[in-house]
Amino acid sequence: MEIIKESKFDNFDSEKSVGIVKTQYFNFGGPPDEMMLENGAKLGPVTLAYETYGTLNQDKDNTILVFHALSGDAHAAGFSDKSDKKPGWWDSMIGPDKPFDTKKYFVLCANVIGGCKGSTGPSSINPATRRQYGLDFPLMSVKDMVDTQKKLLEYLEIEKLFCIVGGSMGGMLALQWIVSYPDISKGAMLIATAPSHSAQEIAFNSIGRYAIISDLNWNCGDYYNGNRPETGLSIARMIGHVTYISEGAIHKKFGRNINEEHNADAHESNNGENKNIKCPGPADFTNEFEVGSYLKYQGESFIKRFDANSYLYITKAIDDFDVSSGYANLADALSRVKAKCFVISFSTDWLYPAEQALKIVKALKINGIETTYTNFESPFGHDAFLIDDERLKKIFTGFLNSLWQ
Amino acid sequence: MRKFEVLNEWVDIKSKVLVLGCGNGEILKELKNKKDIRASGLDLDENKVCEAISEGLSVIQGDINRDLSDWPGKAFDYVIAHDIVQIMTRPDITIKQMVALGGKVIISFPNFAYFMIRFGMLFSGRMPKSNVLPYEWYNTPNIHLFTIKDFKEFCIKEKITIHKEAYTGAGKRKTPEKIIPNFFAEFAYFLIS
Numbered sequence: 001m002e003i004i005k006e007s008k009f010d011n012f013d014s015e016k017s018v019g020i021v022k023t024q025y026f027n028f029g030g031p032p033d034e035m036m037l038e039n040g041a042k043l044g045p046v047t048l049a050y051e052t053y054g055t056l057n058q059d060k061d062n063t064i065l066v067f068h069a070l071s072g073d074a075h076a077a078g079f080s081d082k083s084d085k086k087p088g089w090w091d092s093m094i095g096p097d098k099p100f101d102t103k104k105y106f107v108l109c110a111n112v113i114g115g116c117k118g119s120t121g122p123s124s125i126n127p128a129t130r131r132q133y134g135l136d137f138p139l140m141s142v143k144d145m146v147d148t149q150k151k152l153l154e155y156l157e158i159e160k161l162f163c164i165v166g167g168s169m170g171g172m173l174a175l176q177w178i179v180s181y182p183d184i185s186k187g188a189m190l191i192a193t194a195p196s197h198s199a200q201e202i203a204f205n206s207i208g209r210y211a212i213i214s215d216l217n218w219n220c221g222d223y224y225n226g227n228r229p230e231t232g233l234s235i236a237r238m239i240g241h242v243t244y245i246s247e248g249a250i251h252k253k254f255g256r257n258i259n260e261e262h263n264a265d266a267h268e269s270n271n272g273e274n275k276n277i278k279c280p281g282p283a284d285f286t287n288e289f290e291v292g293s294y295l296k297y298q299g300e301s302f303i304k305r306f307d308a309n310s311y312l313y314i315t316k317a318i319d320d321f322d323v324s325s326g327y328a329n330l331a332d333a334l335s336r337v338k339a340k341c342f343v344i345s346f347s348t349d350w351l352y353p354a355e356q357a358l359k360i361v362k363a364l365k366i367n368g369i370e371t372t373y374t375n376f377e378s379p380f381g382h383d384a385f386l387i388d389d390e391r392l393k394k395i396f397t398g399f400l401n402s403l404w405q
Numbered sequence: 406m407r408k409f410e411v412l413n414e415w416v417d418i419k420s421k422v423l424v425l426g427c428g429n430g431e432i433l434k435e436l437k438n439k440k441d442i443r444a445s446g447l448d449l450d451e452n453k454v455c456e457a458i459s460e461g462l463s464v465i466q467g468d469i470n471r472d473l474s475d476w477p478g479k480a481f482d483y484v485i486a487h488d489i490v491q492i493m494t495r496p497d498i499t500i501k502q503m504v505a506l507g508g509k510v511i512i513s514f515p516n517f518a519y520f521m522i523r524f525g526m527l528f529s530g531r532m533p534k535s536n537v538l539p540y541e542w543y544n545t546p547n548i549h550l551f552t553i554k555d556f557k558e559f560c561i562k563e564k565i566t567i568h569k570e571a572y573t574g575a576g577k578r579k580t581p582e583k584i585i586p587n588f589f590a591e592f593a594y595f596l597i598s
Contacts, residue, residue, distance in 0.1 A: 340463070347451075361467075361475075362475045365465075367477075370445065371445075372462075372463045373464075373467070374454050374464075374466045376451070394459040395459050397459065398460055398462075402461035402462070402463065405461070
């Protein structure tokens with residue numbers, strides 16, 4: 001396979017955007033060279049979906065490796081085709097003259113294993129059975145996700161990284177990266193993340209997983225040829241979505257508003273498309289509040305783009321994640337770190353609060369590692385790093401510029 | 406500015422420097438440009454911290470009263486506290502932490518025994534105000550005002566060595582050290598360890 005180091009795009013709004021991009025696929029670990037996972041299980045062959053933006057320079061030292069969050073994918077910037085309405089998930093940050101400036105940097109983003117966006121996961125075909133893996137897919141860890149991406153770098157013949165960056169789950173991958181591969185990257189941006197999940201974070205993911213496995217359609221993960229556990233997955237997403245936005249932002253958006261449209265609908269007959277639950281009595285407990293119907297909409301759109309088993313595997317991996325496992329403590333784990341680190345938390349993020357970021361900062365300080373930290377003021381909660389914010393862009397740019405020195 | 410003059414004179418080239426209460430990084434930038442230091446800063450104000458980060462400076466948003474204990478001993482060649490000792494909750498504890506953290510420590514502060522302050526109080530009967538102490542009694546962040554004499558006594562008590570001292574008088578002019586600084590100096594700089 002030819003190594004393509006420059007994404008193909010035409011002049012599609014090329015002033016501000018990376019334009020039309022094409023997802024690429026890297027295959028490895030075919031028998032007998034299956035990949036050995038952290039828990040000893042074997043996985044192979046493995047496919048990693050990835051996208052690249054910008055051009056790798058001659059010294060091959062301008063790569064920024066971007067790690068996506070739980071429901072993210074390799075499509076971080078630009079448009080998949082001209083009919084695409086929305087650009088990639090971090091288009092605000094990646095592109096010409098943006099913080100991850102594609103005129104300067106070669107930006108790389110790969111979908112994690114266990115996912116459902118082109119990389120090998122439980123919805124992929126198991127070569128042994130020629131059916132979807134389902135629960136035959138081995139449990140993979142955050143470290144496994146990182147190790148597969150290291151293999152991608154080797155394939156692309158990139159030995160040095162300019163910076164790695166990730167938010168939320170992506171921040172965990174970045175943190176694991178600087179421990180697993182301390183010599184490779186000059187800088188690391190650890191955004192809205194944690195060295196390990198707290199009981200509260202595990203709690204929300206547990207409810208999500210329970211919603212999925214309680215859905216009768218889940219059928220122990222074997223649902224690809226029948227009805228999918230859509231109710232379970234959409235409830236999981238609804239819960240997740242609430243945790244990603246701040247109390248203030250969600251109240252400002254919806255308040256106690258009643259969804260009049262829904263109430264009008266509820267008194268008419270429901271067609272098959274509308275999943276509102278209709279009972280014979282006068283009481284209606286479905287989404288009479290606007291915030292409820294908004295979440296229901298979020299859940300229903302999520303089931304079209306995400307696989308329930310992937311949700312189980314990935315949330316389990318991040319709940320199990322503890323970057324200090326195998327070390328005496330977090331400071332001991334981070335004693336290996338050589339990258340200059342930028343830790344960011346967001347003032348209204350109650351899912352990954354500043355206290356967790358400060359654990360990372362403290363451990364980096366103990367090791368005398370050059371560290372930058374801010375608890376960035378934003379009303380948008382956990383998802384603040386995905387918002388197009390000029391101040392945020394400025395601190396990203398400032399940190400990246402400092403890595404040249 | 407006099408402060409840059411003193412700091413540039415005292416800080417060695419290419420040294421590792423931590424500036425406490427660094428604000429938007431003015432001192433860090435100056436020392437980086439002139440002395441090629443490895444610059445780190447600490448400040449509580451998110452807005453100023455973000456300004457400093459935007460300029461490419463390594464700054465941690467944190468509280469000088471709480472967040473000095475994590476770094477290992479002698480993590481920096483210099484720890485600088487310019488014009489902020491008087492706002493610390495417990496200057497004694499924090500100064501001792503600074504001395505543990507830096508090979509050398511630079512502390513600068515407004516001298517409360519400056520003759521204009523003495524006369525001001527004597528004649529007006531009000532809390533003194535000046536260029537370096539511009540606040541009203543009810544809104545000042547300066548909760549621990551002290552004098553050059555106080556500071557020197559503190560250093561003796563805590564077995565802190567004073568290596569260098571510098572003073573400025575009215576209009577930020579350099580004041581000769583020998584002419585009763587506790588009377589004539591408006592602002593004082595100490596290099597200690």
